[in-house]
Amino acid sequence: MVVSKELASRFIEQFKNFLLFVYERHIEKSNEHDLLEKLVLARNYYVENKSILDAYVKTTNNELDIEMIESIKTLRTGTWVYLRDTTKYSIFVNPDIPQSFAVLGLTDRIRSIFGTSGIVMKAGIVNIGKVYVCDGLISDLVQLGKNYKTEFNEIHKQNKENGTFFKQCNA
Secondary structure, X not given: OEXXXXXXXXXXXXXXXXXXXXXXXXXXXXXXXXXXXXHHHHHHHHHHOOOHHHHHHHHOOOOOOHHHHHXXXXXXXXXXXXXXXXXXXXXXXXXXXXXXXEEEEOOOOHHHHHOOOOEEEEEEEEEEOOEEEEOOOOEEEEEOOXXXXXXXXXXXXXXXXXXXXXXXXXX
């Protein structure tokens, strides 16, 4: 339920380099931020300013992994409900619009990160190849109670019936 180590390493390296580029050039440094905070702040800035990726590609002296740059372009962030795991993927439900996604982890299964399912969180999802992958920058966690989990299971069931459960990307 994770991508290959090689693919994860490539994505993490390129995404981290890009987000640190964004942080250094566009984020006010009035407070000390640890690495995770820097990356999340930069990701949030990027979501609102997508053209910054083109500037990064044009100005970076780092070697670019074009396949991973293309994956970064697909980033969608927001609040997600990590509903549960299957044997092949984790189910993420979008609480705002009727969509669910089959999501893989980068280096760890999603459940391994939290120790449980039924979590509301802020995170990003990218397309890597033909699969959806959590970007690994997770914040604002809240555990759902039994009734909410039941409600989101029903939403996911409806998404499956309506064709808005996405297992593979159209890459």
